[in-house]
Amino acid sequence: MSKRLRSLRRPSFLRRIYAPLRLRTLIRRSEIAYTCLAALVGAISGAAVVGMQELIHLLGLWVFASEQDISGATGVPAVRILLAPVAGGILLGLSYLIARKWFRRVADPIEANAVGGGKLPIFGSLFIALQTIASSGFGASVGMEAAYTQIASAVASWGGQRLRLRREDLRQLVAAGAGGAIAAAFDAPLTGAFYAFELVLAAYSVAALLPVLAASLAATAIARLLSETHGWTLYFAGDIAPTAYLPIAILSVAAAFVGIGIMRSVSVVEGGLQRLRVPFWAMPVVGGLCVGLLALITPHVLSSGHGSMDIILNANLSYGMLASIFVLKSLASVISLGSGFRGGLFFASLLLGAILGKLLAIFWMIAFGLNLPIVIFAVVGMCAMATSIIGAPLAMSFLALETTQSLPLTLAVLFAALLSTALVRRFFGFSFSTWRFHLRGETIRSAADIGWMRDLTVGRLMRRVNNGLLTNTTIADARRRYPLGATKAIPLTDEAGTYAGMCIITDLHWDGLDPKETVASIARLREAWLRPEQSVKEAIDAFGKAEADSLAVLDAEMKILGTVNEHYCLRRYADETNRRLYPERT
8 A cells, every 4th residue: 555545544734634624514504603702713813803992092102202002191292202303204114115016905804705705814914913003103193093993804704715615704704803892992782793893794684693793702802802992981871852852953954964074184185195295114104204294283193092082071171172183184184084094983083082072072972951960962962973984874873872871862873874874875975985995996885895806797797609600691501500589699790800799690680671681781789899897887887878688799809709599698697696694504
């Protein structure tokens, strides 16, 4: 017996081969096993969030020599406040030079779930997380939530790919990782779960409920075990009078339009720097200098803003101070993201919304009187603003519920979040993430799975045709070659072999035609054709526009590759859609 055959009989070898297969089969067949896997992903996400928070704290000690969060610290030397964002910009610029050589563009969890079926590169995601830590740690006005969700989703994706999970299972696992990260960051498991449903999965299903909730609960438990901070405590036991809904509605409208302005301003800053011909690696340096100058006025604009949030919610700041922090923080966030610092607007939108809520509450109290605590309007404002920018009304409503433990206040927040969402969709149509996709030319509006649609191309659906029918062929000859029922349409070519239209089989066999005429006289769809790289959705749109049952598929030189039928495209599209809407576990 050969050495190869003897090695195949070794039990250790067989265990190495079959153990992963058994685990994969167990996870695919057992909902409990899959939920346990999601809980493990959530636990890793919680530990990763706590680890990154500790890195930010250590970076703050090193850069700013402050034990407190820099946005709420006092007594920090002005030189450090000015130069730290500049140093962070230099570091980011160098990292972009490295990334240009070693990393391709890395998708975030939303784009990965929408286009890539949940596939995220682990090393590229780790690189982005480190860039975000450096950005926030050196004072750029960006949030850490993007890093939390990126690394947690990448770990989930890596594990799912190793287990060779099906596409829908992998997408759910990525959403579970992102939801666990948000749950751990805010000590709010329901917030994390619905963040996953609304943003990273873009759908709610019973199949995804258990794994996503398990991941959020596990992440929260691990974060509480490893960290001493457990989120905000803004308990409110009162009721919301019906008359209070008028200022809440006004606050929601203001939050929606401010959110639209901030999202548009990021692209304006980015475009302005490009028009000034600032090199891409120097853009963060310019942005860091601007942020440093703003921070000299007030350090509340620095970093993500956790220290500022504590002050905004608990201190009685003057109207002028609140207004100045609001304007400067908005500018710092827009400049930081527009100049290339890594991060997001999640926590910045919460902070700006809280300030906007307090500003409106103070004005309403002076003008009309107020029978509610001002901090209640801060909670409503932060959730409405976050909804307008991030786009997760239910997640923000659960954040209010888990923060205040007040159902009446949660209902007011839900009203504000829904109104803000409706206005943003009507007048803008994007969240911040999907707006950035739009600027790159993508058509993504959510994390709904469209990657399968792009994979289902015309080239995969077409029926190949070796040679078309020459346009100088007589109708009598064509009838002999293509009797009724042989096909629906025949592509035509000229003498040079290029596309010259389609001959419809029913037109060919019409009794009123002269058999001596050529098929060129009945050619249709001369200006309508498809390319093999087009998606099935684009093909269906082309059929409707051309009012055709069949279209030719051409290459770049207008040579005929094949034909595709509308009925077949619609059937394949419907089959694939049903598979995604109603996934069956086998």
